[in-house]
Amino acid sequence: MCSCGIHTSTDAAGDETRLDEPWSSSRSAHYYEKVFGARILSLGDGNAPGYLQVANIWMILNVGGGPTPDKPTVTLSVPDPNHINSFMNFRVADIQACDELWKSRGAEFITKPIPKYGEIRCYIRDPDGYIIEVGQSTDLTYG
Numbered sequence: 001m002c003s004c005g006i007h008t009s010t011d012a013a014g015d016e017t018r019l020d021e022p023w024s025s026s027r028s029a030h031y032y033e034k035v036f037g038a039r040i041l042s043l044g045d046g047n048a049p050g051y052l053q054v055a056n057i058w059m060i061l062n063v064g065g066g067p068t069p070d071k072p073t074v075t076l077s078v079p080d081p082n083h084i085n086s087f088m089n090f091r092v093a094d095i096q097a098c099d100e101l102w103k104s105r106g107a108e109f110i111t112k113p114i115p116k117y118g119e120i121r122c123y124i125r126d127p128d129g130y131i132i133e134v135g136q137s138t139d140l141t142y143g
Contacts, residue, residue: 026050028061031127035105036090080129087123087131095120095136102134 032038041051050061064076121135
């Protein structure tokens, strides 16, 4: 894996998944393919989700929608780009190299990498307005 490889960890169940809701077109799949080297497994069709593999994780790109029996009061909609309530995190070994490589592939960074709280970090906005935090640990201990 190159120094811009995405490092992931599993949840308590051992699953490595990412739910990116909602998804309005295949542009997100092609964005993650171009910028991060994701492998498109399926683009879905209509209301079916798309599936991507990025490093050792699977991303599920859902179309969103209204309430369902398992989320009866929740409607998934496109995020407001200035009011985000969650984001995905990528941990990398060399944030400067990732900044240069991913920018050359079309990533739009909100700022350059900035040292903060024992890490160097920056944020990318994907084509649908979702935020991706990119971070590199440093030797500085925080807390």
